[in-house]
Amino acid sequence: MRADARRNRDRILEAARDAVAERGADAPMELIARRAGVGVGTLYRRFPDRAVLLAALAEQYVHELMDGLDRAVAAEPDAWAAVRAFVVHSVEKGRGAIAAALAGTSAPQARQALVQRLDALVRQAQADGAMRPDVGTGDLMELLNVFACHPGVIPERFLPLLLDGLSRR
Amino acid sequence: MRADARRNRDRILEAARDAVAERGADAPMELIARRAGVGVGTLYRRFPDRAVLLAALAEQYVHELMDGLDRAVAAEPDAWAAVRAFVVHSVEKGRGAIAAALAGTSAPQARQALVQRLDALVRQAQADGAMRPDVGTGDLMELLNVFACHPGVIPERFLPLLLDGLSRR
DNA sequence: ATAGAACCGGAAACTGACATTCCGCTTAGG
DNA sequence: CCTAAGCGGAATGTCAGTTTCCGGTTCTAT
Structure with missing residues (x-):
């Protein structure tokens, strides 16, 4: 796993936590991606669906x-x-x-x-x-x-x- | 206001309260109507939109x-x-x-x-x-x-x- | 009893918010 | 410098709700 990929993964988890805090378990994937400073594509590559992310x-x-x-x-x-x-x-x-x-x-x-x-x-x-x-x-x-x-x-x-x-x- | 209309109004308010309790302030209008035993049309006639109902x-x-x-x-x-x-x-x-x-x-x-x-x-x-x-x-x-x-x-x-x-x- | 105003139900068209895919471009790192 | 790994985000598909509308029904005043 490339270093930048790992970094993005961590950022996504961090962003997801915040988003879930504010918007509940069904916070938009797009919001999570944006907050992580990442495209939705990247989010989906790392976590195939919401269940995995959660x-x-x-x-x-x-x-x-x-x-x-x-x-x-x-x-x-x-x-x-x-x-x-x-x-x-x-x-x-x-x-x-x-x-x-x-x-x-x-x-x-x-x-x-x-x-x-x-x-x-x-x-x-x-x-x-x-x-x-x-x-x-x-x-x-x-x-x-x-x-x-x-x-x-x-x-x-x-x-x-x-x-x-x-x-x- | 006709007697049945008043009755329906009260039922809608009652149903709305329950629905909001369970699903939050954006509970579906349709759910509220169903619970009140009333068509959506009736709900909208009485309360033009969600804000009024709330x-x-x-x-x-x-x-x-x-x-x-x-x-x-x-x-x-x-x-x-x-x-x-x-x-x-x-x-x-x-x-x-x-x-x-x-x-x-x-x-x-x-x-x-x-x-x-x-x-x-x-x-x-x-x-x-x-x-x-x-x-x-x-x-x-x-x-x-x-x-x-x-x-x-x-x-x-x-x-x-x-x-x-x-x-x- | 009956006219007709008020009311009703719910199908149907519309809307917008999200999920998910896909591909051409970028970059890490050997 | 090469290339596999990674990236962004426009585009598409989906679906839950909203809102409209009208043919049929029910009150109620007379």
Whole structure:
């Protein structure tokens, strides 16, 4: 693979993430191409159709989340603190890929691994009495999704509120 | 206006609200008509275009919210309790009209009146030390919007979390 | 009962936004 | 300097919705 081709591929993924963030999973291919500074032809050469592109996006994003989770666990000995760090990290890095990643159809195995690791952490935090017991890991994912998909929900403004809501009173 | 025409008008508004809830502000006119048990022709006779329909929806909905607010204030002497009651009521009655109502373009005067009344209540609740001080009325509206637009955010599951997040720690 | 104004349904024509293809030109890199 | 790999973007095809229109139907006032 030629160097410029690789560069374009990365740009496309980046642009696709932004576009999906703003316009949802069916953002126009042409918009994605334009934002990547690339012709549609190039986009289609690299990703034969939207499903492939979305899958690549999801794959990449789930791995980023997994990394974030690992780092949070490593940095914070306390489970609840780790959950908080993960949420903050995910929301900030989130942008639009979440919509694709959590839609379910893409990258199911990687997604499941993430959910399992997160679930263990959540249960621990709840067992410690630090996190409210009536929210599940699925709810947490849903909330990340809201931040990613709903532009009006600005992290700086709503994250403190969410974290307080999630903690045990 | 003939009696059957009025009946159809009401049905269309009802159907439009549901359709907007599920498919967003650009739900197909044809879908709305079908759900109302009416031909597209009838829909267009009553509402020349989508903007008019959305405006009618917004108007109706903002008034419902206003009524809910009045009732909450009347029933609850405490400001924070009234805010809570209003939020619960709004989320439950919400469905999709919020998307249209809060989009901003429609029914600006009625909307503004609502925001003003709500704002006074919020400030009171915050002054009482019962509600967290770092959320504004606009944020509250945004949150209602999330419940209305995001089907995955089920009120029964997320409302307690939201209310806890909104209260002062 | 009945005239006729108001209303209705839904087929059909129109529209525009996107997806996808294709090919002549450009460029990396050995 | 050669050529395989890559590129852009005009052109074409597709389809979901919008909007119009008119022959038939239903109210309701008299």
